[in-house]
Amino acid sequence: MNKVVKDMREALSGLDYGATVAVGGFFAAGVPRLLLRALIEKEVKGLTLACGSGPLLGAKDELDALVENGQIRKIIDSYGLFRSASRGARHPLEQKVRSGEIEFEVYPMGTLSEKYRMAGAGIPASYIPVGIGSMVEQSVITNIEGKRKEREIRTIDGRTCVLEYALKPDFALVHAYSGDSEGNLRYRKTARNFNHVMAMAARVTVAEVENLAASGDLEPDSVHTPGIFVHRVIPVPRIAFEITNV
Amino acid sequence: MRKYEGLPREIIALRVSKEIEDNSYVNLGIGIPTLVSNWLEGRDVILQSEIGMLKTGSLAEGDAADQDLINASCQPVTEVEGSVYFDICESFAMIRGGHIDVTVMGAFQVNEAGDFASWMNPSRGLNGVGNIGGSMDLASGARKLFIAMEHTTREGTPKLVRELTYPATARKKVHKIFTDLAVLEVVPEGILLRELYPGLRIEDIQSVTEPKLLVAPDLKEIEL
Secondary structure: OHHHHEHHHOOOOOOOOEEEEEOOOOOEEEOHHHHHHHHHOOOOOEEEEEEEOOOOOOOOHHHHHHHHOOOEEEEEOOOOOOHHHHHHOOOOHHHHHOOOOOOOEEHHHHHHHHHHHHHHHHOOEEEOOOOOOOOOHHHHOOHHHOOOOOOOEEEEEEEEEEEEEOOOOOEEEEEEEEOOOOOEEEEOOOOOOOHHHHHOOOOOOEEEEEEEOOOOOOHHHHHHHHHHHOOOOEOOOOOOOOOOOO | OOOOOOOOOHHHHHHHHOOOOOOEEEEEOOOHHHHHHOOOOOOOOEOOOOOOOOEEEOOHHHHHHHOOOOOOOOOOOEEEEEEEOOOOHHHHHHHHOOOOEEEEEOOOOEEEOEEOOOOOOOOOOOOOOOOOHHHHHHHHHOOOEEEOOOOOOOOOEEEEOOOOOOOOOOOOOOOOEOOOOEEEEEEEOOEEEEOOOOOOHHHHHHOOOOOOOOOEEEEOOOOO
8 A cells, every 4th residue: 555645735635624633743742844834835724723732832833824824713722822821912823712713622631632542443432530620520611602512420430520522533634753655653752642643533644754664664563653544644854943932 | 918938949849859759650740840850860750741751851951952852841851761652642541540659730729628720820811711731630640649839929819728719620639738938738627737938937827828727736847
């Protein structure tokens, strides 16, 4: 099988208006920056960006462009707002979250990672004992009042749990250090983070890989994401970036 | 409201480090908790970082920084002998599954039931959203949860309160609280004052604390 696509256009084909797109990365580490740049160039709008922990804060230039172009309808994240209140207040993202122009949904990070895992593993929902006694127990946490859907609660073995649903993105954009033509992927250090589970979750997973290997060249025992979860592979150069405070 | 001079942030972190036993797996949150790692060198303590790393090394300076190697506060860190990487689901299985011995977090407020608030500052006016990050998972799975924070806000308002006015992160989870002025323990009857900053009296601590403090029979100066 050869999943290597010829260019970014082919990598993002079918990613159209209104798509839910998972974006790998945790702050600055493991963000698919070149796929995000292709998304910006494509000018596709109405996007729901399903994140894990602030990849857009770590790739600030790309965030700025996506917000400025009005491409984002909604963001799902666990830590997607600037840490500094004053910095956040100046940023167009936060202004649009305040005005409701961008919908912003927030989950505990472990719950969010399980939502992707459930989608990849064919589990529609599960009971999770995190967030009990907080706003999480009351409703989905969002800046849009009408979308604060009430939670189903159940006590299991004496622990109160909330019913949490799988989150299945249309596309996942992931970043890997190396990969082969069949989509087997390896990540480097803490750049692995959400990339593996998002690759499992999406209907179409597109992986940008810094080092493209021939099929069979990756050590079978050392593959992190088996190629069955990956549909398109695009080789990209390694780009240096600055790690800035979020 | 009166504001007392107490320990600098680095020294609060030092006091917390004394409370961590050898052979522990520890997760450190953002702020003062991060500074605790500076005092754990040479100790048999393994730091877990929720981004997906066990045995996180010290902060990386200059050329030692690697763009693929950061901690959960987005700071470049180093790898040490025995470091391990893993994906986010495995990381949170460690956290939620009760495998972390000690979690240290910062907070806006803690009350006498051991509830705490850390994830959202309502004054930012963001219509009910904020940054939860891993805080709720960490609190839910923690065997021991320590809070390290200033005793009051910059303006001198108590952060140890009767009722949380900020949205809660978790309820009945805090074990100990380390501030610039005192070391306190959450017990079934309330908050027990165990150690205080040299030169301060019990009533001084009480004057910047909302709930009525219980006082340990062996109350002492903060031990460093």
